Amino acid sequence: MTLSSTSTEALAAPVLKRHVTAAVVGNALEFYDFTTYAYFAVQIGDNFFPGHSPFIRLILSLLTFGVGFLLRPIGAVVIGRYADRAGRKPAMLFSLTLMGVSIVGLALTPSYAMIGWAAPVLALIWRLAQGFALGGEVGPTTAFMVEAAPPAKRGLYGAWQSVSQNIAAIAGGLVGVTLAHLAGAAALESWGWRVAFLLGAVVLPFGFWLRRTLPETLHSAAPIHGVHPRHAGLSGHIPIVVIGLCLIAAQTISTYVFNYMTTYAITTLHMPAEDSLGASVANGTFGVIGGLVGGVLSDRLGRRTMLIWPRIAFLLATWPAFALMVHNHDTVTLLGATAVMSGLSALTSASILVGITESFHKDVRGTGMGTVYATAVAVFGGTTQPIIASLIHVTGNPLAPAFYMMGATVVGLVASLLFKESAHRHVSRPPALAGEAQGVT
Numbered sequence: 001m002t003l004s005s006t007s008t009e010a011l012a013a014p015v016l017k018r019h020v021t022a023a024v025v026g027n028a029l030e031f032y033d034f035t036t037y038a039y040f041a042v043q044i045g046d047n048f049f050p051g052h053s054p055f056i057r058l059i060l061s062l063l064t065f066g067v068g069f070l071l072r073p074i075g076a077v078v079i080g081r082y083a084d085r086a087g088r089k090p091a092m093l094f095s096l097t098l099m100g101v102s103i104v105g106l107a108l109t110p111s112y113a114m115i116g117w118a119a120p121v122l123a124l125i126w127r128l129a130q131g132f133a134l135g136g137e138v139g140p141t142t143a144f145m146v147e148a149a150p151p152a153k154r155g156l157y158g159a160w161q162s163v164s165q166n167i168a169a170i171a172g173g174l175v176g177v178t179l180a181h182l183a184g185a186a187a188l189e190s191w192g193w194r195v196a197f198l199l200g201a202v203v204l205p206f207g208f209w210l211r212r213t214l215p216e217t218l219h220s221a222a223p224i225h226g227v228h229p230r231h232a233g234l235s236g237h238i239p240i241v242v243i244g245l246c247l248i249a250a251q252t253i254s255t256y257v258f259n260y261m262t263t264y265a266i267t268t269l270h271m272p273a274e275d276s277l278g279a280s281v282a283n284g285t286f287g288v289i290g291g292l293v294g295g296v297l298s299d300r301l302g303r304r305t306m307l308i309w310p311r312i313a314f315l316l317a318t319w320p321a322f323a324l325m326v327h328n329h330d331t332v333t334l335l336g337a338t339a340v341m342s343g344l345s346a347l348t349s350a351s352i353l354v355g356i357t358e359s360f361h362k363d364v365r366g367t368g369m370g371t372v373y374a375t376a377v378a379v380f381g382g383t384t385q386p387i388i389a390s391l392i393h394v395t396g397n398p399l400a401p402a403f404y405m406m407g408a409t410v411v412g413l414v415a416s417l418l419f420k421e422s423a424h425r426h427v428s429r430p431p432a433l434a435g436e437a438q439g440v441t
Contacts (some may be wrong), residue, residue, distance in 0.1 A: 002116065003055070005141075005168055016186075017217060018213070019148065019214050019378065020145065020148060020160065021210070021426040022146050022207075022210035022211050022213055022214055023092065023141055023145060023160075023211070023214065024160045024163070024164045024167075025164075025206075025207050025210055026092060026096050026141070026207040026210065026211050027137060027141050027160075027161065027164040027165070028164035028165070028167045028168045028171070028194055029166035029203055029207040030095070030096060030099045030133065030134055030137050030168075030202045031098075031164065031165045031169075032097065032168035032171050032172055032341065036172040036175070036176075036196050036200065037065050037068070037106075037127075037198060039172050039173065039176045039196075039259070039263075039277065039280055040176065040188075040193035040196060040256060041059075041061045041062055041065060041088070041263050041385075042058060042060060042061070042263060042266060042267070043188055043189040043192070043193045044061050044064075044123075044193060044340045045057035045058050045060060045061030045062075046061070046188070047119075047161075047187055047193075048060075048111065048112050048120045048123050049110075049112065049114050049120060049440075050113065050317065052235025053215070054267075055389075056391060058259055058263070058389060059386060059389060059390070060120075060265065061089060061313065062385045064120065064124055064127055065121055065127065065382075065385065066129060066383060066385070067124055067127050067131070067382070067398070067403065068127035068128065068130050068131035068134075068382070068384035069131055069378040069379075069381055069383075069393070070128065070131060070378060070382070071129075071131040071132040071135060072131045072132070072134060072135030072285070072321035072374035072375075072377060072378045073133065073135060073374045073375045073378050074135065074370060075095070075130060075131065075132035075133060075135025075370075075374065076135040076136055076138070076139055076370035076375070077138040077365070077367060077369045077370070077371055078132075078136060078375035078389055079094060079133075079135070079137075079139070079140065080092070080135020080136060080139040080140065080366040080367035080368075080369070080371060080430070081142065081316075081366070081367045082136075082219070082363060083136075083139060083140035083367075083370075084218070084363055084365065084366045084367050086114065086218075087216045087218045088140045088141075088143055088144040088147075088214075088216060088217055088218055088366065089144075089211065089214045089215075089216050089238060089287075090212050091136060091140040091366065092137070092140050092141055092144070092214070093208065093211050093212065095133045095134070095136045095137040095140070096133075096204065096207055096208055096211060097131060097208065098132065098133035099130060099133040099134065099137075099204070100132065100201055100204040100205075100208075101129070102126045102127075102129035102130045103126075103130065103200060103201045103204075104197075104198070104201045105122070105125075105126045105129070105202065105268055106122075106123060106126035106127070106130070107194045107198045108194075109122045109123055109126065113120060113270035113378055123184075124305065127239050128412065135370065135374040135378075136177065136370060138369065138370050138373045138374065139163070139366040139367060139368070139369040139371070140366045140370070141161060142158060142161045142353055142354075142357050142369050142373075142403040143217070143357060143365045143366045143369060144214070144215075144217050145157045145158050145160060145161060146158050146354055146357045146358060146365075147217035147218075147362075147365075150305070152374070154225065154297060154299065154358065154423075155294075155295040155296065155297075155298035155299040155350050155351065155354050155423070156292070156295040156296050156299060156350070156352050157295075157297025157354075158295065158351065158353050158354030159291045159292055159294060159296075159298075159353075159354070160291075160295075160348035161343040161349075161353050162287070162291045162346065162349035162350065162353060163287070163288050163291040163292055163295075163349075165255075165287070166283070166284040166285075166287030166288045166291060166342075167284065167288060168284070168344065169258075169259070169281075169283055169287060169426020170280075170281055170282030170284030170285055170288070171283075171284075172196065172280060173262075173277055173279070173280030173281035173284060174281060175195075175196045175199060176196060176262070176277040176280065177274060177277045177278060177281065179193075179195060179196060179272055180192070180273050180274040180277055180317075181231060181243050182298065185273060185336075188273065189334055194439055198322075216436050218362075226253060227233050227256070230304065235365070236361075237359065237360055237361075240356060240359040240360065240372075241368070241372055243355040243415045243418055243419055244352075244359075244372040244373075244376070245372055246376075246411050246412060246414070246415035247307070247352045247356070247412055247416065247419070248352060248356075248372060248377065249258075249376040249379070249380045249406045249408065249411065249412070249413045250311075250377035250409055250411050250415070251345065251348065251349065251352055252376055252377045252380050252384070252410025253384050253404070253408040254314075254341070254345045254382050254387055254403055254408065254409070255345070255404055256380065256384040257382050257384060257385075257388060257401050257404070258279075258283040258338060258341065258342050258345075258357050258406050259280070259283070260285075260384070260385045260388060260389075261279035261280065261283060261334070261338050262279050262399070263276075263279050263385075263389075264388075264401065265279055265334055265355075267389075268332070268392055268398050269325065269326070269398070270329070270354050270406045271328050271329065271331070271334065275331045275334070277407075278331060278334070278335055279335060279338045280332050281334040281335075282334075282336075282338040282339040282342065283305065283338050283339075283342045284342075284431075285339070286338075286339040286346065286350075287342045287343070287345075287346040287348075288345060289346070290343040290344065290345070290347045290349070291344025291347075291349050291350060291411070292344040292425055293347060293349060294306055294310065294346060294347035294349060294351065295350035295352045295354075297347070298354065298355075299423065300352045300424045302421050303351040303355035303358075303419070303421060303422055304351075304355075304416065304419050304420075304421045305348070306347060306348060306351040306355075306415045307348055307351045307352065307355070307416035307419055308413070309380055310344055310345075310347035310348050311348055311409060312411055312413065313344050314341065314344040314345050314348075315406060315409045316411070317340055317341060317344060317404075318319035318341060318359050318402050318405055318406050318409070319338035319389035319399070319402050319406065321336070321338075321340055321341050321402070321433060322398075322399050322401065322402035323399065323402075325335055325337050326335075326398045326399060348412075348416075349432045353369075353373075354421060355372075355422045356368075356372060357369045357370055358422040358423075359420075359422050373425060379427045380408070384404075384419075385401050387403040387404065388400060388404055391404065
């Protein structure tokens with residue numbers, strides 16, 4: 001693969017703090033728009049699927065949320081391959097633009113009462129477009145962060161991928177709590193959820209402008225461990241693909257259980273919406289803290305260590321956390337239990353994302369990381385919330401989410417034990433960036 005003169009000039013530009021910030025902000029905006037749906041699943045279900053029981057409306061809303069995951073693997077392949085050929089920057093710009101169009105479309109879609117069955121059909125189409133866009137976001141963005149980082153700080157830089165997702169969770173939760181407090185339950189169901197989406201759409205042009213300033217980190221890849229990436233392809237990465245799928249599957253199940261906590265508190269614990277939305281803020285806040293701490297520790301202790309021990313602690317904490325929530329039914333317990341579980345889970349996030357990315361050769365890094373991530377999230381993330389809602393409904397056991405998450409954690413723990421350390425692996429950084437990025441903190 002050869003680069004144009006424009007790309008070659010871009011390679012000479014150093015990666016500065018503002019460039020990493022631009023990638024993080026864009027990523028956070030995309031995840032805000034995608035995950036905010038989960039916080040307003042009840043209200044969206046009432047708007048697009050009326051005339052059914054509350055449980056059926058919720059399930060139909062959650063299934064529509066899950067549909068957004070179907071195109072994520074396709075988006076990962078298409079946009080990821082574009083990132084591996086044309087560059088990380090144009091791929092990130094494309095995914096951000098598509099997300100902006102689809103989120104505005106969803107926010108402006110009339111209710112079922114106004115246009116009948118066209119409403120849920122349009123909602124379905126917009127969710128598919130969102131899934132395609134977000135599927136192509138993770139691979140190029142994570143590749144950019146890892147390639148832009150000094151070798152000793154790849155864990156910290158890469159941690160911002162998951163941290164930006166948690167920032168999105170905080171923003172979505174704060175917006176939800178504020179709207180519920182100011183507008184009230186009726187207004188939140190009628191138009192408040194639309195405002196939450198449109199707020200994210202309004203900020204998207206700022207994210208686009210920031211991303212246009214990014215330097216390019218894609219370059220002609222050098223051999224790694226004596227194997228030229230041209231001959232490797234994804235077929236040469238089967239072990240990390242399988243291990244990566246298991247690691248991300250376990251993590252994404254936990255993530256979407258946490259994103260469901262607001263709905264869980266409303267429908268299962270029967271708490272007010274205003275109090276329940278605080279769970280998303282606790283989830284995001286401790287996700288940010290755990291993500292950054294985990295990133296720093298992974299640079300010092302290694303990815304494998306930070307995959308194993310926090311996961312064991314998380315496994316031991318899950319059942320007691322849910323048991324306390326079910327027993328107490330109060331806001332303090334809800335926030336505390338969510339915070340503990342989210343923080344422990346987030347300690348492993350950087351090691352998962354950075355470790356998998358480091359393990360791919362450069363010329364398939366965007367495609368490989370994006371495809372592994374999107375496939376695991378599509379299969380397990382998109383189904384988690386309907387599954388746990390159904391398990392609670394069928395069994396009558398409010399602890400069902402805990403058992404489901406614990407089973408997934410065991411799978412992730414086995415994959416962690418099989419993971420080969422990647423913290424000091426050469427990732428073929430451009431000479432210009434390798435020298436100048438050392439000053440970035």
